[in-house]
Every structure is written in C-alpha cells, then in structure tokens.
Amino acid sequence: MVDLPKVCVIGAGSSGITVCKSLQDKGIPFDCYEKGSDIGGNWRFNNDNGISNIYKSLHINTHRDRMEYKDYPMPKWYPDYPNHEPIQKYFSDYVDHFGLRKNILFKNGVAKVEPQEDGTYLVTTEKGIREYYDAVIVANGHHWSPRWPEPNFPGKFSGKIIHSHDYVDPEKPVKLTGKRVVVLGMGNSAMDISVELSRPGVSEKVFLSSRRGAWIIPNYLFGKPLDKSTQLIPPGTPFWIKRALVGFILRLGVGNMQDFGLPKPDHEPGEAHPTISQDILVRLGRGDIVYKPVIKEFKGNVIRFEDNSEEEADAVIYCTGYNVRFPFFDPNFISVENNHLPLFHRTFKPGSNNLFFIGLYQPLGAIMPLAEFQGKWIAEYLTGNYRLPSIQEMQNQIEKYESAMRKRYVASARHTMQVDFEDFLYYMQKELKAGKNRALKSGNELPIKAKAQFRSSAGSAVRKGKKPTGQSKKSAMAKT
Numbered sequence: 001m002v003d004l005p006k007v008c009v010i011g012a013g014s015s016g017i018t019v020c021k022s023l024q025d026k027g028i029p030f031d032c033y034e035k036g037s038d039i040g041g042n043w044r045f046n047n048d049n050g051i052s053n054i055y056k057s058l059h060i061n062t063h064r065d066r067m068e069y070k071d072y073p074m075p076k077w078y079p080d081y082p083n084h085e086p087i088q089k090y091f092s093d094y095v096d097h098f099g100l101r102k103n104i105l106f107k108n109g110v111a112k113v114e115p116q117e118d119g120t121y122l123v124t125t126e127k128g129i130r131e132y133y134d135a136v137i138v139a140n141g142h143h144w145s146p147r148w149p150e151p152n153f154p155g156k157f158s159g160k161i162i163h164s165h166d167y168v169d170p171e172k173p174v175k176l177t178g179k180r181v182v183v184l185g186m187g188n189s190a191m192d193i194s195v196e197l198s199r200p201g202v203s204e205k206v207f208l209s210s211r212r213g214a215w216i217i218p219n220y221l222f223g224k225p226l227d228k229s230t231q232l233i234p235p236g237t238p239f240w241i242k243r244a245l246v247g248f249i250l251r252l253g254v255g256n257m258q259d260f261g262l263p264k265p266d267h268e269p270g271e272a273h274p275t276i277s278q279d280i281l282v283r284l285g286r287g288d289i290v291y292k293p294v295i296k297e298f299k300g301n302v303i304r305f306e307d308n309s310e311e312e313a314d315a316v317i318y319c320t321g322y323n324v325r326f327p328f329f330d331p332n333f334i335s336v337e338n339n340h341l342p343l344f345h346r347t348f349k350p351g352s353n354n355l356f357f358i359g360l361y362q363p364l365g366a367i368m369p370l371a372e373f374q375g376k377w378i379a380e381y382l383t384g385n386y387r388l389p390s391i392q393e394m395q396n397q398i399e400k401y402e403s404a405m406r407k408r409y410v411a412s413a414r415h416t417m418q419v420d421f422e423d424f425l426y427y428m429q430k431e432l433k434a435g436k437n438r439a440l441k442s443g444n445e446l447p448i449k450a451k452a453q454f455r456s457s458a459g460s461a462v463r464k465g466k467k468p469t470g471q472s473k474k475s476a477m478a479k480t
Helices: 014-025 084-097 188-197 226-230 239-253 280-286 368-382 391-408 413-417 421-441
Strands: 007-010 030-033 110-115 121-125 130-133 135-138 155-157 160-163 180-184 205-210 289-293 295-300 302-305 310-312 315-318 355-357 362-364 418-420
Touching: 007 014, 007 110, 007 130, 014 030, 014 084, 014 368, 121 135, 180 188, 180 310, 188 205, 188 280, 280 289, 362 421, 368 421, 413 418, 418 421
Parallel strands: 007 030, 007 135, 135 355, 155 295, 160 315, 180 205, 180 315, 205 289, 362 418
Antiparallel strands: 110 121, 121 130, 295 302, 302 310
8 A cells, every 4th residue: 555645734724624625535644733723714703813804794705606616516595795604604514524624633723844854844833743744735824914014104193003904893903983094905805894984873984095096896797796707708818808808898887987086097907906896986986985095194193195185084994915924934945025936836836846835826716716626736746646847847837927927917915926717727727637647657656755654753742532644554643
C-alpha cells in the first residue's frame, strides 16, 4: 500500500472545508487547524476566532447558484441573495454531510510553520501541538487584517474612527444612531454600510467619500439576477468584447454615475473589482446619502474634503480593504508586499512542490466553487495524477497573466489578486487536463514522498480523543 503524503490544512472557512473534502475523497491523511470553535470563517457571525468579523445585515452579493459547491448544491428554497445565517448553515451542513469534523481541530490555530531540511514542515499550534507534515495548504483567508489609509489623513479628528472590519450594526462597536457619519470607500462594504446607516431613524446624515469613482452594478437588472446573466458569456471571450457588453448593459439599465451625484469613473466597466448594490443609487438619488470626494484634512469635529467643502461629523468608517498576511510563516520564507504573491493559477508557488494556497484571489464572482476546484486539483497532484509544468514555464505564465491584469485594472492592492470567475475556472480545468497527460507520461509518480508520518516531535502534544487519520497507522502522533 502506498503511503500518501500527510497534509496540514490551515483554516476551516469556506475554502478550507472544501479542500478537506477533496483530500478525504482521495484518502489523503490530513489535519485541519481552526482558530475558532466552529467552521465558517468570515461567514460565521460573532466568530470567536478573534480575527473574523461581519456586519449583522450582511448578505451575499453573488447569486446562490454561483456560490454553491458543485458537490453539494445550495437549497433551492434559499432566496437569491441570502444573509449570513443560511450561508453559515449551508457550510455547517456541508461539513456534517461529508463527515469532515473528525479531522478539524477547533480553537487551535496555527502559530508557526517551519520548513525542514528533508522537505517536511514542522507545524506548531496555539495549543502546543508540534507535528510534521509533508505538505501545507494555506486557507486562512484574506479579509481579516484591516488595511488603513496610507499615509493617514493630516490633522486630528475628535470623533470615532473604525474600520469596516469592526462594524457590526449601528450600535456596535460605536453608537452611530443619530450621528453624522462619513463612510470612506467605494467597495461593497461601503455601499452596504452607507445604505444601512441612511435608513430612517438611524444616522442623522451619511456622507460617502472616495478617491475615485466606480461603476455600481445592481443585483437585478431587467428583472433578472445580473451575475447569472453575465455567466452566459463563454469562457475565454476576449476582454474587450466582455467590456463592451457589460458597459452597454450598465449604461442602458443603470445610466451615468454622475446622474446620482457620483464622480465619473476613471476606468471602463470591468477594469476594477465590481461594486454591487441594489440600493445605493436610490439612496443617493433621494439625498439620504451625500457624496463627497476624498478626505483632505481632519479639523476636530469637522472634516475638510478634497473639494474644500467641510462637514461636521461624529464618526468615520474606513472601508479600505485588507492586507494579505501569513503570520505563521517567517517573512524570510514567505513575504507579501502590497498584497502581491506570485502563484501559478493562484494555487502553486513555483519552486515549492508541497505548499499550496486556496482562495487567495478576488474573483468576479464567488470564491467557493473556485476553491472547490483548487482542492480537487491539489488532491490529484498529491496522488500523482497531475504533474506540474517546469518552474520556468510556471513563472512565464504568471508573468504573462499578471502583465495582462496590470494593463487591464486600475492600480490597487486588491487588483494584485483579481481573477475572472469563468476564465479562471476554465484555465484551471485546462491545466489540470494537461498536467494529467504529463503525469501519465511520467508513470504517475507521487510528487511528494511520505516522510512526516515516520517522524515525531519531541514537543508534540497528544490530541485526546482523536484517532490517527489516513491509510497508515504510522501517522499516529507520538506521545511524550
């Protein structure tokens, strides 16, 4: 019997759990470490992992059919755009249906991952477990480390400043009811929070501020979910055709952004991550939300904007995105600058045959089906059914892709990870097929030799009540 490599999965959010399912399907021994007491990551409201947070009114902005795992369809009685509660239940049901909980160690995040000379990794957890693994799959998410404006705006503000990551509702973490609030940003969180605060009886006044304009895409257009309509465009369609089609639809069905008091976007549709909101344009049109250019200066309880207009304000909410971070890696091993980490199909790191990343992208669509395919792809690789191209070829493809993205998208940290849903999935599928042919020619050899199961750490902690996983009894942890 062939001993398959032993794998560590970091994180049991929507990406981590589907990777676990793919590993289990192939009989690959694995452990999944999760900081919180349950699965779900950012979709778990009031998550106790200490880093994830979502606002109470959060709904998905991608149609449920576009968000579901292929292996486990979402209930058809779910609304088109459910809030976080049924989504979290869907993830929980997925884990229970496939029996994945037995391999997930809850309230036990990964503190350190150290590469060893023999190619294995020594993983140390927050509870003191020290275990060797042949491969590591990183699924720790990228919406948990708030990104603040750099440099900060001059002056001093006497009110409250929070990041959208900390926003829960109009009462938490700071009281915003009856207050004058400035929301900085033009992404989805900025739209949702501005709309919620502008409802009657909530905030006294809401100002939406940004550095640049954006194209606002409604959830519904012509009575149909817009994101389901766009999937009719075949994968691989040249971008200029997609841009023309989407631009025509938006101008016909929505109109000019300037008509709602917003600045004219400095880019064409499709050249920036989409901002999706069914309600923001109506609120702007009614005057419930007032647009302002970017903040220029703080002056006590007064904010001066770039057009030199001034407004009194009690609070500012920065909806300025997130930093990609891997706190368990030594920066000399893996470092990320301005959210840029070159990866082959956003999955494989050239030069490392046993380190993988899941969900590390900003798709024009949902992450979940893409992460599901990544998990299946990695499982095929670990069992010898897929073979990577050469390091040079991977690097060439990465440079070609990133060069195309730089030409297409406006300069922004979030666009270092931008992918188109259909194209990204299509080209991953195409590469998997090519890699399977390469594997057949090489005799389907395992790319990673199983070494970790024959090692034990002197400082290893015993996981009480947890049985060894995988095909070999040798993978059991050594007691100290």
